[in-house]
Amino acid sequence: MTDPIHLMLPPTIVVGAGASAQVGEHARRLGGRRALLVVDPFFVANGLAATVEGHLTTAGLAVTVFADVEPDPTDVSVRAGVAAMAAAEADLVVAVGGGSAIDAAKMIAVLHVNGEPLDQYQGYHRIPRAGAPLIAIPTTAGTGSEATQVTVITNTVAQTKMMIFDRHLIPSVALVDPELSASMPPDLTAHVGVDTLTHAIEAYVSRVATPLSDPFALSCIDLVGRFLERAWSAPDDQEARAGMALAALQGGAAFSNASVGLVHGMSRPIGAVFHVPHGLSNAVLLPAVTRFSLAGAPERYAVVARTFGAAGDEHDDQQAGARLLTALEGLNERLGVPRLGQLEQVDEARFAASVEKMAQDALDSGSPARNPVVPTHAEVVAIYREAW
Ligand SMILES: NC(=O)c1ccc[n+]([C@@H]2O[C@H](COP(=O)([O-])OP(=O)(O)OC[C@H]3O[C@@H](n4cnc5c(N)ncnc54)[C@H](O)[C@@H]3O)[C@@H](O)[C@H]2O)c1
Numbered sequence: 001m002t003d004p005i006h007l008m009l010p011p012t013i014v015v016g017a018g019a020s021a022q023v024g025e026h027a028r029r030l031g032g033r034r035a036l037l038v039v040d041p042f043f044v045a046n047g048l049a050a051t052v053e054g055h056l057t058t059a060g061l062a063v064t065v066f067a068d069v070e071p072d073p074t075d076v077s078v079r080a081g082v083a084a085m086a087a088a089e090a091d092l093v094v095a096v097g098g099g100s101a102i103d104a105a106k107m108i109a110v111l112h113v114n115g116e117p118l119d120q121y122q123g124y125h126r127i128p129r130a131g132a133p134l135i136a137i138p139t140t141a142g143t144g145s146e147a148t149q150v151t152v153i154t155n156t157v158a159q160t161k162m163m164i165f166d167r168h169l170i171p172s173v174a175l176v177d178p179e180l181s182a183s184m185p186p187d188l189t190a191h192v193g194v195d196t197l198t199h200a201i202e203a204y205v206s207r208v209a210t211p212l213s214d215p216f217a218l219s220c221i222d223l224v225g226r227f228l229e230r231a232w233s234a235p236d237d238q239e240a241r242a243g244m245a246l247a248a249l250q251g252g253a254a255f256s257n258a259s260v261g262l263v264h265g266m267s268r269p270i271g272a273v274f275h276v277p278h279g280l281s282n283a284v285l286l287p288a289v290t291r292f293s294l295a296g297a298p299e300r301y302a303v304v305a306r307t308f309g310a311a312g313d314e315h316d317d318q319q320a321g322a323r324l325l326t327a328l329e330g331l332n333e334r335l336g337v338p339r340l341g342q343l344e345q346v347d348e349a350r351f352a353a354s355v356e357k358m359a360q361d362a363l364d365s366g367s368p369a370r371n372p373v374v375p376t377h378a379e380v381v382a383i384y385r386e387a388w
Pocket residue numbers: 040041042070071072073097098099100101103139140142143144145148149150151152180181182183184185188192195252278279
């Protein structure tokens with residue numbers, strides 16, 4: 001007998017043009033009276049923050065705006081958010097932005113209730129009590145954080161990206177409004193889109209994938225195969241934006257219930273040490289990690305290849321795996337994703353000095369243990385070098 005499987009998702013998910021305009025009614029339904037609006041500064045400038053604030057005040061809530069959210073949110077900014085929440089006596093959190101704003105909001109909502117020290121929550125299932133209700137409104141069609149029980153917070157002392165996994169991090173409501181991602185420039189579209197693809201591939205080949213997570217993963221891979229390059233080359237292509245917004249949500253739903261793997265394990269240390277954006281550091285690693293991992297799950301990778309459109313039924317599993325690798329390398333090339341050593345943020349001497357610690361941090365995060373092939377420390381170092 002195998003163990004029972006389960007699926008954890010936000011209780012309310014709304015997908016479609018105009019979904020974000022429902023924020024007021026959901027906030028009221030959740031019993032909110034005073035909202036902390038955690039918003040990426042980009043949307044303060046472009047006016048979306050004011051629009052969302054308007055929906056909330058029309059629904060009768062008082063609103064305090066917290067826009068001190070940087071890409072790859074830190075423990076420092078989370079603490080500032082908790083202080084803002086306490087000062088405003090807020091009882092509900094609304095997040096508007098990419099994975100960074102949503103992740104910061106998740107941590108603010110739970111830290112407000114559970115208290116310091118923040119780093120005690122790193123790892124799996126360490127948050128004792130539910131936080132304030134959270135409504136997540138994603139804008140990047142990338143991380144899927146709106147659907148996940150995960151937050152990633154930079155520890156400014158240890159210089160690591162802490163992965164915190166707990167059901168109390170699942171938003172109460174995800175409002176997925178594809179129109180909000182139309183303002184993304186092509187590079188951002190490419191990077192966050194490969195992050196989405198990586199979530200689904202890693203979830204599908206994960207050692208802990210389940211029949212409940214698989215459908216989300218495969219739908220995501222199919223959508224990315226059809227829509228990523230379209231959204232990248234024609235930012236106003238609404239069908240493509242809608243496809244990628246759905247893909248991001250489904251990729252999040254998949255990996256949150258089946259784990260990410262070695263790409264994410266190795267990507268977080270690159271982000272922590274060199275401040276390379278998350279999607280970009282995944283994209284840089286995806287081909288090399290796939291090459292390393294193929295032999296651990298050839299049938300699963302073949303299904304990925306066929307779903308992505310890289311192989312057909314006429315290809316056997318080994319051919320399909322090889323074609324997937326070629327497709328991922330080609331995708332990076334067309335999207336302009338450089339090699340690790342070509343990234344402007346990554347200095348060669350610092351890389352050489354950091355690579356052993358990065359490999360250890362990758363292994364310590366737990367994600368590589370779910371990879372189809374579980375690497376040794378030396379193998380992780382070798383893959384970093386191969387991606388160089
Ligand atoms: N919690 C999870 O499940 C999960 C999963 C994967 C990644 N992450 C984390 O999410 C973070 C990355 O999030 P991200 O990739 O969504 O990017 P991001 O939130 O860091 O945003 C990147 C940049 O894009 C800008 N931006 C956001 N939306 C925009 C839009 N619509 N138009 C124009 N500019 C826009 C932001 O201002 C920012 O400068 C990382 O910290 C990563 O570790 C979390």
